[in-house]
Amino acid sequence: MASNSKTKKNITDKNASSKAPIPCPSPETTSLFDAADTAKFKQAIFRHLTYTLARDLHTAQPHDWWIATSLAVREHILARLIKTQGVHNRHNVRRLYYFSLEYLMGRLTESNLHNTGLHHAAREAIKDPDIPVDFENILNEEADMGLGNGGLGRLASCFLDSLATLDLPAIGYGIYYEFGLFRQEFVNGAQIEHPDSWMLGGTPWGIERPENKVSIPIKGRVENIFDDRGNYRPRWVGTDTIIGIPHDIPIAGYDTDTVNFLRLWSSRSASEFDLNAFNAGGYVEAVREKAVTETISKVLYPNDKTENGKELRLIQQYFFVACSLRDIMRRHFRNPENTWDNFAGKIAIQLNDTHPAVAIPELMRILVDEEEMPWDKAWTIVTRVFAYTNHTLLPEALEKWSVSLFERVLPRHLQIIYSINDHLLRAVETKWPGDNDKKRDCSLIEENGRKSVRMASLSVVASHTVNGVAALHTELLKKLLFPQYDALYPGRFQNKTNGITPRRWLLDCNPRLSKLITDTLGSTHWARDLDELRALEKHAPDPAFQRAFMDAKRANKADLAAIIKTECGIDVSPDALFDVQVKRLHEYKRQHLNLLHILALYRRALQNPALDIVPRVFVFGAKAAPGYDLAKNIIRAINVIGAHINADTRIGGKIKVAFLPNYRVSLAEKIIPAADLSEQISTAGKEASGTGNMKLALNGALTIGTLDGANVEIKEEVGDGNIFIFGMNVDEVEALRARGYNPWDYYHNDEEIRTIIDWIGSDYFTPGEHGAFAQLHDSLLNGGDPFMVLADFRSYSDAHAKADALYRDKAGWSRAAIMNTARVGKFSSDRTIREYAGQIWRLPKVKV
Ligand code: 26Q
Numbered sequence: 076m077a078s079n080s081k082t083k084k085n086i087t088d089k090n091a092s093s094k095a096p097i098p099c100p101s102p103e104t105t106s107l108f109d110a111a112d113t114a115k116f117k118q119a120i121f122r123h124l125t126y127t128l129a130r131d132l133h134t135a136q137p138h139d140w141w142i143a144t145s146l147a148v149r150e151h152i153l154a155r156l157i158k159t160q161g162v163h164n165r166h167n168v169r170r171l172y173y174f175s176l177e178y179l180m181g182r183l184t185e186s187n188l189h190n191t192g193l194h195h196a197a198r199e200a201i202k203d204p205d206i207p208v209d210f211e212n213i214l215n216e217e218a219d220m221g222l223g224n225g226g227l228g229r230l231a232s233c234f235l236d237s238l239a240t241l242d243l244p245a246i247g248y249g250i251y252y253e254f255g256l257f258r259q260e261f262v263n264g265a266q267i268e269h270p271d272s273w274m275l276g277g278t279p280w281g282i283e284r285p286e287n288k289v290s291i292p293i294k295g296r297v298e299n300i301f302d303d304r305g306n307y308r309p310r311w312v313g314t315d316t317i318i319g320i321p322h323d324i325p326i327a328g329y330d331t332d333t334v335n336f337l338r339l340w341s342s343r344s345a346s347e348f349d350l351n352a353f354n355a356g357g358y359v360e361a362v363r364e365k366a367v368t369e370t371i372s373k374v375l376y377p378n379d380k381t382e383n384g385k386e387l388r389l390i391q392q393y394f395f396v397a398c399s400l401r402d403i404m405r406r407h408f409r410n411p412e413n414t415w416d417n418f419a420g421k422i423a424i425q426l427n428d429t430h431p432a433v434a435i436p437e438l439m440r441i442l443v444d445e446e447e448m449p450w451d452k453a454w455t456i457v458t459r460v461f462a463y464t465n466h467t468l469l470p471e472a473l474e475k476w477s478v479s480l481f482e483r484v485l486p487r488h489l490q491i492i493y494s495i496n497d498h499l500l501r502a503v504e505t506k507w508p509g510d511n512d513k514k515r516d517c518s519l520i521e522e523n524g525r526k527s528v529r530m531a532s533l534s535v536v537a538s539h540t541v542n543g544v545a546a547l548h549t550e551l552l553k554k555l556l557f558p559q560y561d562a563l564y565p566g567r568f569q570n571k572t573n574g575i576t577p578r579r580w581l582l583d584c585n586p587r588l589s590k591l592i593t594d595t596l597g598s599t600h601w602a603r604d605l606d607e608l609r610a611l612e613k614h615a616p617d618p619a620f621q622r623a624f625m626d627a628k629r630a631n632k633a634d635l636a637a638i639i640k641t642e643c644g645i646d647v648s649p650d651a652l653f654d655v656q657v658k659r660l661h662e663y664k665r666q667h668l669n670l671l672h673i674l675a676l677y678r679r680a681l682q683n684p685a686l687d688i689v690p691r692v693f694v695f696g697a698k699a700a701p702g703y704d705l706a707k708n709i710i711r712a713i714n715v716i717g718a719h720i721n722a723d724t725r726i727g728g729k730i731k732v733a734f735l736p737n738y739r740v741s742l743a744e745k746i747i748p749a750a751d752l753s754e755q756i757s758t759a760g761k762e763a764s765g766t767g768n769m770k771l772a773l774n775g776a777l778t779i780g781t782l783d784g785a786n787v788e789i790k791e792e793v794g795d796g797n798i799f800i801f802g803m804n805v806d807e808v809e810a811l812r813a814r815g816y817n818p819w820d821y822y823h824n825d826e827e828i829r830t831i832i833d834w835i836g837s838d839y840f841t842p843g844e845h846g847a848f849a850q851l852h853d854s855l856l857n858g859g860d861p862f863m864v865l866a867d868f869r870s871y872s873d874a875h876a877k878a879d880a881l882y883r884d885k886a887g888w889s890r891a892a893i894m895n896t897a898r899v900g901k902f903s904s905d906r907t908i909r910e911y912a913g914q915i916w917r918l919p920k921v922k923v
Pocket of ligand 1: 225230378382388474544762763765766784
């Protein structure tokens with residue numbers, strides 16, 4: 076988004092204020108305690124502006140004010156960070172290490188202000204007339220830290236917030252990508268990707284730690300050597316070297332002194348100064364090699380289902396886990412009490428999907444090759460340390476690396492994987508003697524055609540615990556994906572239903588609703604214990620409370636309407652029903668089902684001008700992977716058809732479609748508080764959990780959704796009357812698929828479906844441009860409609876009619892919206908993290 080640097084209005088008396096650098100806040104507005112805090116905070120801002128940034132107060136830009144404000148809160152956080160780490164180190168505590176290739180942190184300044192209790196002081200301080208920028212505008216200067224694709228990366232960030240809030244010792248590890256997820260722009264409705272140079276303006280939140288740099292070997296070959304006792308001692312030789320430099324992002328817990336950190340690695344070339352052949356050719360060659368090495372941490376892969384077989388991706392994975400394991404070992408062994416014997420007692424590593432799974436052979440290699448530990452002892456350590464979270468059942472999303480690529484990049488690791496496989500297949504033989512099918516199912520190596528390494532299988536076999544991310548997903552994981560391992564390792568699979576941090580996703584992003592809740596419950600303690608929201612239930616029938624609740628919603632909708640006007644140029648009314656679908660663009664998430672329904676409504680309105688429908692604004696936010704053509708075609712179809720509908724005066728503005736460009740965490744924070752209806756419409760069995768569903772329900776949106784992922788559990792919590800469930804369940808999807816699903820049946824038997832699909836296939840919306848939406852059109856018919864959009868359409872349309880009817884009943888809708896907020900306490904990531912800490916990590920709290 077363009078830099079939002081509107082300056083503060085109504086600066087009346089500059090002279091008067093500059094004579095009094097620390098004006099006394101008026102006693103009516105702030106308590107004495109706050110006044111002191113405010114004064115100190117203001118001093119800190121000015122101090123950083125002058126002595127850290129070397130900026131003149133009068134020429135400082137909004138961006139400088141943002142940095143100075145961030146540094147003012149950072150002081151408090153760093154003091155607590157040092158204290159926390161001192162306690163953790165001195166007491167040699169057990170720690171959790173979260174390994175994730177993605178973190179979608181969003182903006183950090185405001186959440187850090189909230190978590191440290193300095194939000195009010197900062198807001199007041201910035202009212203000073205000497206600061207020519209509004210608080211909001213200062214916060215808007217911050218670029219999102221968008222180092223992730225979607226749900227998996229945001230989950231990792233919510234977990235870090237909960238870990239610190241619950242006083243659990245934890246460090247996150249990942250990559251300090253120079254470019255996060257691309258910035259999205261629409262040109263003629265089509266997605267255009269731009270690089271996301273989030274670091275460009277500098278960030279006060281990443282602290283480089285060159286003193287903790289590490290060296291990593293890669294590539295090379297294995298020499299098969301035997302020692303003087305005839306033991307096989309392979310040597311990994313001829314390797315290249317990569318340097319990893321850590322950057323720490325402090326993670327301040329809410330209302331506690333605990334500050335953990337996220338350690339992200341950037342790659343540097345080792346050969347920078349190795350220029351002994353000092354001639355022009357050697358120099359340029361050396362610099363070129365440096366550039367290649369430094370591409371490792373350049374860019375996040377923008378695909379949120381596997382982009383299989385890319386060498387750089389495997390190198391990224393190996394780079395960050397190899398750096399992180401060395402860092403963990405350094406921390407462990409610098410305490411003289413520690414040995415390998417207590418390593419697994421002090422260290423728990425959680426693998427966020429299979430992306431960091433190469434940590435398994437890397438730790439085995441360190442133990443067996445470098446520490447010369449017997450295989451079984453090493454394997455015991457490994458399997459006591461690792462646990463693995465699975466986030467998908469989609470076969471195309473399961474990571475597989477070709478054996479030949481693996482051999483080229485990590486030859487010794489491949490050997491180790493083969494050895495793990497030998498041990499595994501012996502166990503399989505013991506359990507199912509002579510059963511070759513079982514061996515094929517369990518093997519870490521897929522043998523059909525070109526051989527490949529199954530990273531999910533490796534992760535299951537090497538972990539003491541494997542978890543799914545919602546109850547339904549975990550059941551399907553055991554039944555469909557890994558029945559062989561569930562039988563081989565009884566009890567290894569667990570469920571851990573996802574959660575979201577109530578701090579960012581209610582307290583920070585929805586101040587109006589937060590204030591109402593705090594005023595009603597008498598304190599902000601609900602932000603630590605989200606189950607306290609249950610106490611709102613008894614206010615749900617109260618007309619005054621309903622009015623206050625819906626007033627907050629309406630004000631949020633007015634704010635979003637202004638954003639829609641700025642970003643899309645579309646006028647929408649805050650009195651319309653705001654129907655929101657925000658998530659990555661994927662066929663299985665079925666944004667095209669939403670589009671078919673929009674077209675149905677539009678057509679019904681055209682056919683019957685007297686048709687009485689509740690005015691609706693359909694809000695979309697979604698990025699498509701740059702190489703996913705069908706997803707991009709769906710985006711263009713929504714944009715182009717939406718623009719056509721928006722411009723059609725015959726329907727009196729009753730249907731508006733707004734696709735907000737560049738969906739990201741900071742935009743989600745504006746959209747979610749303004750939603751009435753939450754679209755969670757994946758084909759049953761495909762969405763592992765979803766977390767946007769939880770954020771929207773918490774902010775008082777009603778879900779229209781399938782019985783998929785965590786929707787099932789949301790329904791259980793909020794009650795059948797407060798959610799619109801439609802479509803086939805998992806068993807019905809499976810049964811229809813077994814009978815033979817044919818989308819043409821629905822096309823021929825349903826006049827409305829047929830006309831709409833023909834409409835999409837025509838050039839009606841793109842005069843002169845034939846086949847603009849051919850990919851979408853074909854996928855629904857000739858392509859076999861793999862996600863069964865047509866099969867669920869009628870039921871979806873009926874569910875929308877019910878939503879329409881309830882929305883007309885103001886009291887009924889308000890009551891249901893309040894019930895959603897009141898009853899989704901289960902989906903706090905604090906609950907999720909308590910379960911992980913108790914049942915997977917065995918991780919005790921440490922109060923600082
Ligand atoms: C893998 C290999 C190469 C390139 C990219 C990838 C890759 C990257 C990201 C594969 C998958 C992802 C992300 C997956 C993801 O976000 N999954 C979502 O995880 C959420 C948190 O558990 C769930 O709520 C969602 O249901 C699930 O789709």
